[in-house]
Amino acid sequence: VVAAPDEIRSWVADRFGRVLQTCAASILGPQVSVDVVAPDATIDPAPAQRRRESPQAGACDADFHPKLTFDQFVIGTSNRLAHGAALAVAELPGQAYNPLFLYGPPGLGKTHLLHAIGNYIRTHGGGLRVCSTTAEGFTNEFVAALQAKDLDGFKARFRDTDVLLIDDVQFLQRKAKTEEEFFHTFNALYETGSQLVLTCDRLPADMAALEDRLLERFQAGLVAELKPPDLTMRLTILRKRVHHDGIELADDGALHAIAHRVSSNARALEGALIRVVAYHSLTGRPIDVDLAGDVLDALYPNAAPASQPLTIARVQELTCEAFSISHDELLSSGRSGRIAWPRQVAMYLARQHTGETLPAIGREFGGRNHTTVMYACRKAGERIAGDPAARAAVRALERRLVDNV
Template sequence: MPEVHPNLWSNCLESLARELPEQQFNTWIKPLTAHADDPAGQLTLAVANRFKLDWVRAQYANRIARVLEQIHGEPVHLELVLAPRETPSSTGFRPPLAVAESAPEPAPASAAPVPPAPTRVASPTAMPRNRLNSALSFDTLVEGSANRMARAAALHVASAPGQLYNPLFIYGGVGLGKTHLMHAVGNRLLADHPDARVLYIHAEQFVSDVVKAYQRKTFDEFKERYHSLDLLLIDDVQFFANKDRTQEEFFNAFEALLAKKSHIVMTSDTYPKGLTDIHERLVSRFDSGLTVAIEPPELEMRVAILINKAQAEGSTMPEEVAFFVAKNVRSNVRELEGALRKILAYSRFNQREISIQLAREALRDLLSIQNRQISVESIQKTVADYYKIKVADMYSKKRPASIARPRQIAMYLAKELTQKSLPEIGELFGGRDHTTVLHAVRKIAGERQQLTELNQQLHLLEQTLKG
């Protein structure tokens, strides 16, 4: 077998950068390092830590091997290994007010595991009110493919604060569980380190605190509170848009916390580079750790959420009822919970057992709105407008990618958002066979799990169609 050319990996990187969305490439592929002394026909890539190694192996190894083979001309044996561990500069929380004069670089992702419990004793008055909801834990979070990566990253943060994925940036649409994950991190850390300084806060409250500090001239107290935390959990950072002074103060807090090896977890409705009217230097800080998405829950996950939450309410939801509700409430966990509350209340008020018929009655208004608002025709028009093609192209036999791709997306959305069968959808797309629709649905569903940009587009289209 011929030797691997020294430039093989750099050429592979260039190819993968063209294939993958920028966010995926920068997070998972770009940080990989190739060994220079591999045997003939082999390429070894070093990965920073076990979590990233498992994820790259599962999600990208086959694609990397395919690109290597295309460039090399024959198969290349790909090895993924852990990068050598580095000795961390810090092994635990630093005293809360010992902020360094200049912020050192964050600890490498391969730094030491769980830090020992802090040795300081905090007085009750020194501890900020953490605002955590103790009911929101990892145990009460239903896991599925939609949130598995984000949950795994959050668990790592909770077990090794200040060491792994700092900052952790979680993004996704409303009601998908971002806030639940943040509370779970804070609750787990406090369970392990009861005297840790933890604060959960919404971005709007941070803005309010900045305004009050200005009005009352209490910036020393403001900085003492935020700069002395061990873990800051801040929700919906997109609310910082156009608030220059708030962004300045958050940047200062960010730098101070990283300098003392404290951890920052943030959420947003979009990925860092998608944020608008946020200073570039702040966006670059958001993007400097690990960015993970939470997707809308898939059918099986929605079913599990309904059954688990019904049990938590002291009721039993039959599986067939959970499937009926999950197929009709698709957008997010919050809407699922609302539907469940309606069903439970309707069941108790009427003293009837939960059944599909009862669920249909309890959700009559919701089902009526869905059926009235979302049609295949409205999906075709919305998708055509979004991708700047003619609605007539949805029914035509034209097959260029600029038309075929939006058509497949519209077919996928028609299957997801309406009760139409595959043959019925095919008929509405110019008399196409149901196997054509099935191929489109499977293709887009598979790519949605892999391509962040496509998932964002689909989420936007779904929200537009649902009003």
């Protein structure tokens, strides 16, 4: 209990209530609550005890998927800003970007980031209260509260919280009463310093059916877009899922086939991978590029592949251009730095982007054996990790390879 004079008591409660709650929770535990009262108020411990015994009376509880964390989120150029903003919000709720508005087509990770924020605050937030729902869920609870004549309970559920996460706010459109209630909920939370994170499948400006005053609030913080993943990111998503699920591949070509054919979003990528794995389980065929091609042809019967996989020859061609050497020099036995480094880079990129086996790559590089290719890939990886200039050169070449697929 914190005592404050009458003339500043409400200001202290509004301005510093959440900070006081966080500090008290970090010392005394997440069940503690802070009340700001008049200096001569009679202290009754019963309300606080009832709050501890009845957690549903305050902020809404939420179950966050344990696998949807920041560690499991694949970062690329298409979502780097959204990921960084979400992490900043999770680390400093109400202080970094408020509100945070994430938008993009379905399947790109908006809901993943919401769950990641919730999981992070639950683990590291020192007792901060997190409320998470969808716009449809908010609407359904509001209607139920109206029918039960329990608006006070509804308001307490969504306003007595430190962080409010709302998914798919586009579904608030054309629901006048729900929009108004959400507007007041937004204001109540924002004015007390609580964090709001919203997701949507479009820009705020593209929701013409939503009230202007609500759109203005959506745009008052940081608006971050999530775009479809590029080829490199799609391969990373698939490799992470394969590693996580312990899937055994006959060769990496299956992942390249999926990544080249499915380019819309991560959800579709993982769905295609699951189908390939299921077909492997039912037929006993190895998970290779042939199996992936057969399954994808059945999954997309009227669609040609979005692009053709990279070939070793194409990797060699662009590497020669980048380092100003001839194709004969690249395949020669020369060991000078001018020749050896581009050769190592070409073998490394062929391994990363073509899905070919080590022996196959060696054959295309003058009949070298697989141990030579392994050595070249390892040396290239070490130099990329330790030499910023080399890393920049290889990344630039990698972008050309992807763009020219």
